[in-house]
Amino acid sequence: MATRSEYATRPRERIAGVLRGARRFFSAAEVHRELTAQHVRVALSTVYRTLEHLREKGEATIRVDDTGEATYMFCEPAQHHHHAICNGCGRVEDVDCSAVEQFADSLRNLHGFLLDAHTMEFYGRCAACR
Amino acid sequence: MATRSEYATRPRERIAGVLRGARRFFSAAEVHRELTAQHVRVALSTVYRTLEHLREKGEATIRVDDTGEATYMFCEPAQHHHHAICNGCGRVEDVDCSAVEQFADSLRNLHGFLLDAHTMEFYGRCAACR
DNA sequence: ATATTTGCAAATAATTTGCACGTAA
DNA sequence: TTACGTGCAAATTATTTGCAAATAT
Numbered sequence: 001m002a003t004r005s006e007y008a009t010r011p012r013e014r015i016a017g018v019l020r021g022a023r024r025f026f027s028a029a030e031v032h033r034e035l036t037a038q039h040v041r042v043a044l045s046t047v048y049r050t051l052e053h054l055r056e057k058g059e060a061t062i063r064v065d066d067t068g069e070a071t072y073m074f075c076e077p078a079q080h081h082h083h084a085i086c087n088g089c090g091r092v093e094d095v096d097c098s099a100v101e102q103f104a105d106s107l108r109n110l111h112g113f114l115l116d117a118h119t120m121e122f123y124g125r126c127a128a129c130r
Numbered sequence: 131m132a133t134r135s136e137y138a139t140r141p142r143e144r145i146a147g148v149l150r151g152a153r154r155f156f157s158a159a160e161v162h163r164e165l166t167a168q169h170v171r172v173a174l175s176t177v178y179r180t181l182e183h184l185r186e187k188g189e190a191t192i193r194v195d196d197t198g199e200a201t202y203m204f205c206e207p208a209q210h211h212h213h214a215i216c217n218g219c220g221r222v223e224d225v226d227c228s229a230v231e232q233f234a235d236s237l238r239n240l241h242g243f244l245l246d247a248h249t250m251e252f253y254g255r256c257a258a259c260r
Numbered sequence: 261a262t263a264t265t266t267g268c269a270a271a272t273a274a275t276t277t278g279c280a281c282g283t284a285a
Numbered sequence: 286t287t288a289c290g291t292g293c294a295a296a297t298t299a300t301t302t303g304c305a306a307a308t309a310t
Contacts, residue, residue: 007284007289028275043292048275050290068198068299069274084243093241095233103227103252111223112257113214120250122233127242137264137309158300173267178300180265198274199299 011042015050016074024090025063025071084122088129095122141172145180146204154220155193155201212250218259225252 018031026034028047035042051072054060061075063083073092084093097120104115148161156164158177165172181202184190191205193213203222214223227250234245 009284009290011291041292045276045293046291064194064196064198066194068194068200070198084237084241084245086243087246093243095237095241097233099229099232102229103225107214107225107252107254111214111225113216113223113252114255114260115214115252116217116254118250118252120248122237122243122245122248124237124246125244130244139265139309141266159298171267175268175301176266 011046012050012053014038014040014042015047016054019054019060019072019074022091023073024092025065025073025085027065027069027071029069030071082120082122084124084126086126086129087123088125091126091128093126095120141176142180142183144168144170144172145177146184149184149190149202149204152221153203154215154222155195155203157195157199157201159199160201212252214252214254214256216256216259217253218255221256221258223256225250 014035015031018034019026021034028044028051031051032042032044032047035047051060051062051070054074055062055072059074060072063071063073065071082095082097084095086092100118100120103118107113107115144165145161148164149156151164158174158181161181162172162174162177165177181190181192181200184204185192185202189204190202193201193203195201212225212227214225216222230248230250233248237243237245
């Protein structure tokens with residue numbers, strides 16, 4: 001027993017390589033396109049499975065963009081933080097925000113709402129793109 | 131000229147009626163299911179078109195949920211505010227948050243990031259559900 | 261009248277799945 | 286070996302579109 005998965009295969013390495021290439025979110029189609037450009041043939045379904053696999057391992061974060069497409073990015077365990085996404089290059093910066101605790105209090109006071117979780121994203125221009 | 135659309139049709143009234151029924155987000159499928167339950171026959175494509183139409187008119191807000199499904203809710207012009215979504219009943223409460231201005235400043239100072247827009251959502255239990 | 265809206269069926273797009281074959285350990 | 290991974294093609298799901306018929310103004 002103690003069946004642990006984890007085979008280091010070429011397709012997986014290449015897919016992870018694409019994510020490692022830039023700190024931004026990639027859709028399965030983008031990863032696949034990138035690999036094709038590198039003359040690496042991988043099935044699109046494998047890209048989907050691998051991205052989901054990375055997420056299960058906690059190595060990647062998922063984000064459903066406003067068109068409904070799922071995108072992934074390498075992202076540390078993420079002790080709660082938020083993302084600032086550049087509209088120019090897509091680069092993502094982590095934003096720690098402890099001030100959120102205050103929101104939680106006012107939410108309870110003003111709305112009687114008990115906070116379990118929250119998401120925040122900021123869009124704009126990173127230092128390099130503006 | 132001055133071609134203005136806007137026909138008050140029965141399907142549109144019924145679809146709007148569903149949204150009016152609860153202050154929460156509905157997917158096209160949910161609206162359609164609801165109407166079917168009310169013995170109102172409307173094409174699913176009409177639901178899609180009508181929801182999108184309501185959004186264009188500024189009467190409804192769209193939200194792509196974590197599964198990638200588009201959902202809509204009636205929502206006032208929305209002088210910038212955020213949503214507190216109940217995990218129990220889905221009810222949505224508006225959360226005004228002027229404190230965000232402060233975030234904008236620290237973002238610029240800490241990351242050199244110029245903020246254009248942002249989104250925030252809070253999940254938890256509303257007063258009625260906890 | 262006539263411009264807009266609807267229903268229906270077919271087309272897309274993103275994602276998932278079944279399965280025979282390939283491969284890491 | 287043999288359990289896990291991959292490719293491929295077919296199946297799902299959510300959403301969109303073309304077009305003739307229905308409807309609001």
